[in-house]
Amino acid sequence: METRLLIVEDEPEMLLFLKRFFLRKGYAVTAVASAEEAWNALTETEYDLVISDLALEGMSGMDLLKKIRSIDKDLPFIIITGAGTIESAVEAIKIGAFHYVTKPFKRQELEIMAQRAVEFGMMHRRLSRLDEEEEEACDNLLIIGESRPMKKVMAIIEKVSASDTSVLxxxxxxxxxTMLARHIHSLSNRNQGPFVTIDCGALPENLLESELFGHVKGAFTGAIRAKRGLLEEAHSGTVFLDEIGELPPQTQVKLLRAIQELEIRPVGGNHPIKIDVRFISATNRDLKKEVDTGGFREDLYYRLSLIPLNLPALRERREDLLQFVGQFVREFNQRHNKDVTKLSPTVLRKIMELPWKGNIRELKNMIERAVLLSDGSLIDSECFGAGGMDKEFACEDSSSEPVLLKKAVEEAEKNAIRRALRLAEGNRSKAAVFLGIGRRTLYDKLAHYQMED
Structure with a gap:
């Protein structure tokens, strides 16, 4: 993806120098002589960095910065001036300038500053794109389950994560x-690039295409400025197409072309843009049946499902239940300032027996409610069944001792670590990646559990 730079300078010689300098450095440069021209350019194209002189005829560089901040809080902006003062520098930084440079300046210093500003902007755009699905709160350690269905899934992931193969x-x-898609991305060679989530079922067709491919100014009502599509934003990273089964037929055609040719055409645009992304998709539908009934394109299905993964329902991986329970209890203890450490035998039995039709999300909601309603360190049937349970569950079995969550979770955690070490063939750094934790954290856990050998 080209780095798009907008330069605003009313001195012709300086404008020409800056344009040539950054063109040689590989930037896609637009050079203008006024803030008004710069504003018009910003409505036509989405830029990665603006470098502007402070003293301009008409609208000043400071005014341009204020105007940009009213519509874009993350676009990096560097001010250059030959008459810099401490007051103007402080004001620029307060408004949101990335840096303030006084003339004369060294070329190398300006180049380094521009690189840092672009990286800063990319980081903030990625943070603003972070997926907020509930599953994201789960620790990646929970992916490495000891149940047979999850072992099969993880064995496939181990083989394909490093490739650019599409996964469904x-x-x-x-x-x-979503959590599994993030895990695949973290194990891939693209893990330093962005992970961009697109919910295909949350937007109407015209807005979905704009989100995917971007649009040019005036492409439709309300398109007052150009917008870069998420497929372009994900350059060198991974695109996660959630609820892919909801994709409208016309958008399916355009997505197929993007995957085949690795290029996109913004809505209303005439020129294609190259992309470099990996595609991971997800759906709760049976896409093969959708293909058979004509609800989903067969050619797109086979493009997306080179590696199909069937994520088991929670009721099919009961061996992993306590690991989830322990994680959620720790999370909600911290969030709600509670100190739950035990489950009653009845609650434990019910957790293992319930069908969990809502899967991990349902379990998480129920554990949060139970932690909130617990009076002390114990989750009993009264607080766990507050949402409405059968009479059998409401009767607490007082003949058995409560189960210590810490002990049960530690056993599940040790099993997960053993599994990760086997997958990594003893390589601890690689095992830490599989577990989704830092290497130092893994070393601490190995020492704590006396598993160092």
């Missing part, structure tokens, strides 16, 4: 498809 994750709602 199918599973019921609430099973953790």
């Amino acid at each position: 994750i199918q599973g019921e709602t609430g099973t953790g498809k």
Whole structure:
């Protein structure tokens, strides 16, 4: 993806120098002589960096910065001036300038500053794109389950994560498809690039195409400025197409072309843009049946499902239940300032028996409610069944001792670590990646559990 730079300078010689300098450095440069021209350019194209003189005829560089901040809080902006003062520098930084440079300046210093500003902007755009699915709160350690269905899934992921192969994750709602997609990205060679989530079922068709491919100014009502599409934003990273089964037929055609040719055409645009992304998709539908009934394009299905993964429902991986319970209890203890450490035998039995039709999401909601309603360190049937349970569950079995969550979770955690070490063939750094934790954290856990050998 080209780095798009907008330079605003009313001195012709300086404008020409800056344009040539940054063109040689590989930037796609637009050079203008006034803030008014710069504003018009910003409505036509989405830029990665603005470098502007402070003293301009008409609208000043400071005024241009204020105007940009009214519509874009993250676009990096560097001010250059030959008459710099401490007051103007402080004001520029307060408004949101990335840096303030006084003339004369060294070329190398300006180049380094521009690189840092672009990286700063990319980082903030990625942060603003972070997916907020509930599954994201789960620790990646929970992916490495000891149940047979999850072992099969993880064995496939181990083989394909490093490639750029398209992956299709199918599973019921609430099973953790987003979490698994993030895990695949973290193990890939693209893990330093962005992970961009696109919810194909949340937007109407015209807005969905704009989100995917971007648009030019005036492409439709309300398109007052150009916008870069998420497929372009994900350059060198991974695109996660959630609820891919909801994609409208016309958008399916355009997405197929993007995958085949690795290029996109913004809505209303005439020129294609090259992209470099990996595609991971997810759906709670049976896409093969959708293909058979004509609801989904067969050619797109085979493009997306080179590696199909079937994520098991929670009721099919009961061996992993306590690991989830322990994680959620720790999370909600911290969030709600509670100190739950034990489950009553009745609650434990019910957790293992319930069908969990809402999967991980349902379990998480129920554990949060139970932690909130607990009076002390114990989750009993009264607080766990507050949402409405059968009479059998309401009767607490007082003949058995409560189960210590810490002990049960530690056993599940040790099993997960053993599994990760086997997958990594003893390589601890690689095992830490599989677990989704830092290497130092893994070393601490190995020492704590006396598993160092």
